[in-house]
Amino acid sequence: MILPRPTISLSTDASTQEGWVNSATRVLGQEATALNEVSKALHAELKTPFTTAVALIAKSTGRVIVSGIGKSGHIGNKIAATLASTGTPAFFVHASEASHGDLGMITQEDVVIALSWSGDTQELSSLIAFTRRFKIPLIAITRSSTSALGSAADVALALPHVEEACPHGLAPTTSTIMQMAMGDALAITLLEARGFSAQDFKIFHPGGRLGANLMYVKEIMHTGSAMPLALMGTSMREAIVLMTQKGFGVLGITNNQGNLVGIITDGDLRRHISMNFLDKPVEDIMTRSPVTIKAETHLGTAIELLNSKAITSLFIVENNRPAGIIRLHDLLKVGAA
Structure with missing residues (x-):
């Protein structure tokens, strides 16, 4: 025998809602x-x-x-x-x-x-x-x-x-x-x-967003010739060509020692546009002391940093030198964002 289902008032007036809450x-x-x-x-x-x-x-x-x-x-x-x-x-x-x-x-x-x-x-x-x-x-x-x-x-x-x-x-x-x-x-x-550890945890959780967030930045970063980099002294005319070729929407600027000293973003281009803009050196346009991370950073931490700074790309540095770059699109591809 199946017992009849008790009747429930479907009224959504304030007193009923208050009673339910x-x-x-x-x-x-x-x-x-x-x-x-x-x-x-x-x-x-x-x-x-x-x-x-x-x-x-x-x-x-x-x-x-x-x-x-x-x-x-x-x-x-x-x-x-x-x-x-x-x-x-x-x-x-x-x-x-x-x-x-x-x-x-x-x-x-x-x-x-x-x-x-x-x-x-x-x-x-x-x-x-x-x-x-x-x-x-x-x-x-x-x-x-x-x-x-x-x-x-x-x-x-x-x-x-x-x-x-x-x-x-x-x-x-x-x-x-x-x-x-x-x-x-x-x-x-x-x-x-x-x-x-968190890395041990990753072994048992390789799938889904949790597993992706526990991956290291070094596992998905772009390295070597794929990185958008230019030396100080490079003209903005050349810099824009490089930015377009690499497709990251950002350009890292290095000094003669190979240290990352600044970046140029699409926003920097808009803020500094002028009549002689293309003839200026990159150091006149770049944002100094850019936000960077280490290669051993978890993707979950990288996402938090990207969101908190409202940026879409991050350079990875080791001993102040650029080792790679990641962008929000890369995190989306592996399911971490």
Whole structure:
């Protein structure tokens, strides 16, 4: 039997909107309170269990197996993904599937994290028994350390008792937020303990904008003869020809030592146009002390600099000498902007 869907008023008058917003802010407020309680607990009753859990995972030579069912299972899936992407090998095993053969995925070198808010979820019994039989470390994320899961675990991360945001106290809301936050806390603590760097992060995130932002400028910059460069003393007549040939809309100016001492942009051309403009040397027109970056700069940082300075090209310098150039178009091509 399918229950009829409750009728919802579709009125969009001010009082209805205010009621909806009040419901939303009440939920967010309760969940924020719950996270604050978890934070307090980490400095008190959760301090020893949490640090013990981090140590267990850190010294493991295997993987972290995360398991749960229902909403806790969904949260467990996300925790496993976060651990795996931050340097801790992990995957999710569904609690029900575990008792139908998936226990074979777990080895004695692994660590198991089991999630259950009540701690008495029947579907976890096979997993609990398996870890106890083969002495596989078991970390529980639950509400009660005296529940079946909590009492069986080597480490019980017993989260604070906070009411669900659901007005009936039934739909997992506050509880799942706390479980997810605890998973994030474990993952990032392990990341920092291992010294997991942004470049390490890139290895596991090669695709999309995130991967592109973690690329280095040196990986996409234009170098050598492709760079638009001219020596001080060059006439603007020659400079304009060079700018047109190179197609970057900018020209770098170097001194006799090869140091980058200025740039000429399309804006500089417009600002200095005059009757004898073409006969002037480039140093009379150039913008001195141009904005530059290093070759080891991440593309994400380069984008921020381009946006903050409202410019479209950047020279890369090493020891004050131009080593390359990038433009906003290059960042768009690799998906970083």
